Amino acid sequence: NSIRLLVADVDPATGSFTELDRRMTIVRLGQGVDRTGRLAPEALERTFAACRAYAAVIEELGATRIRFVATSASRDAENSADFVAGVRDILGVEPEVITGDQEAQLSFDGATKELAGSDHLAKPYLVVDIGGG
Structure with a gap:
């Protein structure tokens, strides 16, 4: 699984945006979750490391609004609360776990x-x- 970052200037009148930065990091968050039902500690740490790197980019570019969307691995894991808490601690936002x-x-x-x-x-x-x- 991967974690992606898009930082953009958004025109509120039109909804169009100018991309400032876009990147992707493979973190394999879902590693073993089908077998164990849990997010592996090393997968969480890889994800949190990417979040810390992205937090630096967000700060450097002066982004003021952050949206973090999470998908299947974080929906299905018994310890998804650990994931949510880690992201919240690093980025200051509650991950939006979508259906x-x-x-x-x-x-x-x-x-x-x-x-x-x-x-x-x-x-x-x-x-x-x-x-x-």
Whole structure:
């Protein structure tokens, strides 16, 4: 599993944004969760290390609003409260744990964003997301 960061300037009038920074770190948060039902301590530490690195970028770029969205691994684990507490301690925000349906919609929206503005591609679209769990 990966953790992604997008820092952007958003125009409140139009909702459009200018990307300031975008990155992704593979943390394998879901490592072993299917087998044990728990987030592994080393997976949590990798995730928290990425959060600390991202916190430095957020501070450097002066971002004032932070949204942290979490998906399946944090939904399914018995010790998801440890994950939530760690993220809150590092970034100062409560992770928003979204449903599987919300996750699918956001994945679809992200995958088709560029297609939606193109006159060259006919609808409907088929999107396949192999996911991580």
